[in-house]
Amino acid sequence: MTTVRGARARARIEITAAIKDEARTQLAAEGAAKLSLRAVARELGMVSSALYRYFPSRDDLLTALIVDAYDSVGAAAEQAAAAAEQERPLDRWTAVCRAVRAWAVAHPHEYALIYGSPVPGYTAPQDTIVPASRVGLVLIDIARRAHTGEGVALPPLPDDLRPEAVRISADIAPDLPPALAVALVAAWSQLFGLVSFEVFGQFHRVVEDRDTFFATAARRLGQDVGLLPRG
Amino acid sequence: MTTVRGARARARIEITAAIKDEARTQLAAEGAAKLSLRAVARELGMVSSALYRYFPSRDDLLTALIVDAYDSVGAAAEQAAAAAEQERPLDRWTAVCRAVRAWAVAHPHEYALIYGSPVPGYTAPQDTIVPASRVGLVLIDIARRAHTGEGVALPPLPDDLRPEAVRISADIAPDLPPALAVALVAAWSQLFGLVSFEVFGQFHRVVEDRDTFFATAARRLGQDVGLLPRG
DNA sequence: TCACAAGCAAGAGCGGTGCTCTCGTTTCAT
DNA sequence: ATGAAACGAGAGCACCGCTCTTGCTTGTGA
Numbered sequence: 057m058t059t060v061r062g063a064r065a066r067a068r069i070e071i072t073a074a075i076k077d078e079a080r081t082q083l084a085a086e087g088a089a090k091l092s093l094r095a096v097a098r099e100l101g102m103v104s105s106a107l108y109r110y111f112p113s114r115d116d117l118l119t120a121l122i123v124d125a126y127d128s129v130g131a132a133a134e135q136a137a138a139a140a141e142q143e144r145p146l147d148r149w150t151a152v153c154r155a156v157r158a159w160a161v162a163h164p165h166e167y168a169l170i171y172g173s174p175v176p177g178y179t180a181p182q183d184t185i186v187p188a189s190r191v192g193l194v195l196i197d198i199a200r201r202a203h204t205g206e207g208v209a210l211p212p213l214p215d216d217l218r219p220e221a222v223r224i225s226a227d228i229a230p231d232l233p234p235a236l237a238v239a240l241v242a243a244w245s246q247l248f249g250l251v252s253f254e255v256f257g258q259f260h261r262v263v264e265d266r267d268t269f270f271a272t273a274a275r276r277l278g279q280d281v282g283l284l285p286r287g
Numbered sequence: 288m289t290t291v292r293g294a295r296a297r298a299r300i301e302i303t304a305a306i307k308d309e310a311r312t313q314l315a316a317e318g319a320a321k322l323s324l325r326a327v328a329r330e331l332g333m334v335s336s337a338l339y340r341y342f343p344s345r346d347d348l349l350t351a352l353i354v355d356a357y358d359s360v361g362a363a364a365e366q367a368a369a370a371a372e373q374e375r376p377l378d379r380w381t382a383v384c385r386a387v388r389a390w391a392v393a394h395p396h397e398y399a400l401i402y403g404s405p406v407p408g409y410t411a412p413q414d415t416i417v418p419a420s421r422v423g424l425v426l427i428d429i430a431r432r433a434h435t436g437e438g439v440a441l442p443p444l445p446d447d448l449r450p451e452a453v454r455i456s457a458d459i460a461p462d463l464p465p466a467l468a469v470a471l472v473a474a475w476s477q478l479f480g481l482v483s484f485e486v487f488g489q490f491h492r493v494v495e496d497r498d499t500f501f502a503t504a505a506r507r508l509g510q511d512v513g514l515l516p517r518g
Numbered sequence: 519t520c521a522c523a524a525g526c527a528a529g530a531g532c533g534g535t536g537c538t539c540t541c542g543t544t545t546c547a548t
Numbered sequence: 549a550t551g552a553a554a555c556g557a558g559a560g561c562a563c564c565g566c567t568c569t570t571g572c573t574t575g576t577g578a
Contacts, residue, residue, distance in 0.1 A: 062574080062575070063574080063575095064525070064526090064573090064574060064575070068525090068526095087404075088404070089320065092563080092564065092565085093564080093565065093566090094563075094564065094565080095563095095564095102527070102528090103527065103528050103529070104564095104565085104566090105527080105528070105529075105530095105566080105567080105568090106526075106527050106528070108565095108566075108567085109525075109526065109527085113565080113566080114564095114565065114566090168403075168404035168405075169404075171483075171487075171489075172399075172403045172404025172487075173318075173319070173399035173400075173403025173404050173487065174399075174487055174488065180488060180491070188489075211507075214503055216499050217496075217499050217500065217503050219496070220494070220495060220496040220499055220500055223495060223496075224493065224494065227492070227493065228493065238500065238503075241490075241493060241494060241500075242481065242500075242503075242504040242507070244484075245477075245480045245481050245483070245484035245489065245490075246477035246480045246481060246504075246508075247480065248480050248483070248484065248489075249476045249477045249478065249479050249480015249481065249483065250473065250476050250477060250480065252402075252476070252479070252480065252483060253475075253476035253479065256402075256403075256404065256405055257405065257411055258402075258419070258476065258479075259472075259476075260411070261458070262455065262458065262459065262472060263451070263455065263472060264451060264454060265448075265450070265451035265454075268447050268448050268451055269448065269451055269469065269472075269473075272445055272448050272469075272473075273473040273477075276442075276473070276511065277477075280507065280511070293545080293546070294545080295544090295545055295546070295554075295555090299554090299555095323534085323535065323536090324535080324536065324537090325534080325535065325536080326534095326535095333556075333557090334556070334557055334558070335535095335536085335537090336537080336538080336539090336556080336557070336558075336559095337555075337556050337557070339536095339537075339538085340554075340555060340556080344536080344537080345535095345536065345537090
């Protein structure tokens with residue numbers, strides 16, 4: 057069995073969670089740059105060296121927070137998709153986009169952790185790869201159901217992009233046409249361009265009514281992947 | 288006259304430049320997080336406290352680097368636009384996009400400084416606002432010349448977005464129709480979504496032939512702001 | 519059951535950081 | 549020429565990530 061063996065193991069789980077919680081609090085308050093292991097330990101009433109029993113280094117703590125953040129935004133996207141189950145593909149698409157944006161606005165520092173400049177080294181740890189794909193999978197699924205349902209309308213693929221489009225399609229969604237796969241990847245990154253500019257303040261004194269602006273932009277993004285505007 | 292008054296003022300300019308150069312070197316080598324004032328001073332053969340005569344704090348040094356980076360990518364965009372002077376608007380658009388991407392790939396850490404997570408506090412210093420708009424101005428100018436020339440083709444503006452579109456248009460380009468202004472802002476942010484995902488590694492094991500992928504995506508972005516594909 | 523290994527908290531300490539303050543010295547303007 | 553401003557050097561403060569050692573506690577296998 058994989059049940060908790062005893063008080064020791066249970067305590068370890070609880071303390072690990074408490075460390076991550078406190079770290080998230082400091083992250084939200086001051087940002088990733090000022091997140092300090094010593095301050096976390098201090099706040100938890102333990103000495104800093106004790107914290108290294110749970111996370112081998114500061115970067116490992118950050119990696120754990122990154123994984124959690126990916127899972128959190130991924131769950132938000134999945135939940136939005138499920139809630140819009142009965143709606144038309146384009147409406148489900150925008151619902152998911154808005155959920156991602158809402159999560160980002162609510163957790164700006166966690167968003168910065170996963171979609172801002174890579175903070176630790178330069179290569180993402182292996183643990184983060186799967187959680188990082190959850191939002192993308194939701195978007196792919198919406199497109200897939202539109203494709204097998206009422207169909208999608210896409211412009212033709214340029215000749216020089218066809219080999220790469222075939223490769224991308226094989227990698228992320230072998231059942232979808234290459235033109236759709238490549239449009240999805242582009243829309244995926246452009247969605248986070250919209251969100252990043254809002255969260256990182258590039259829209260300051262440019263866009264005011266960001267809700268409405270984003271809703272329209274997200275809808276056009278959905279049309280760019282071929283989702284049809286109306287019956 | 289504003290000429291240099293003496294050896295002292297000349298030395299100050301040179302030392303300030305040397306500090307920024309060395310800081311940029313360390314930035315390119317290790318990233319913004321590991322940029323250390325002491326290390327910069329050490330490398331320049333001066334003591335760390337002397338460096339504070341030139342930059343009041345580490346954040347001020349970073350701000351100076353941010354301004355320079357904005358100017359650098361802005362100059363690259365303007366240069367690309369000038370080089371494509373005679374081409375059709377859509378081709379000039381993609382030329383500018385490719386120049387921005389090329390700059391970002393060549394200077395990933397400087398790119399991260401300006402389009403990644405805000406590193407110092409949360410509000411951008413006043414000095415950065417004007418340089419930050421240079422790329423945007425280039426894109427606006429391309430659209431303006433297309434608009435007053437062969438025209439642009441844009442989908443209708445949703446009713447609920449019209450007030451905000453009018454506001455944006457008045458802010459950034461009063462001579463352009465609101466629908467065009469709002470499309471420009473969206474495309475602007477989406478362009479940096481594409482670039483950020485590539486520079487920050489989100490395309491790892493997803494997109495391989497990034498040159499071709501980006502070229503097509505940038506071209507479609509140009510069409511999204513109404514630039515016409517062919518005569 | 520009990521000894522032993524593993525897990526754990528605590529403390530001291532190392533090298534590094536941003537930043538401040540003081541103290542002579544050099545440069546410039548009056 | 550003299551006084552003010554700018555400057556470089558050094559010491560020092562508080563904090564950081566991280567390591568090592570020292571005892572104590574917990575769980576386990578003989």
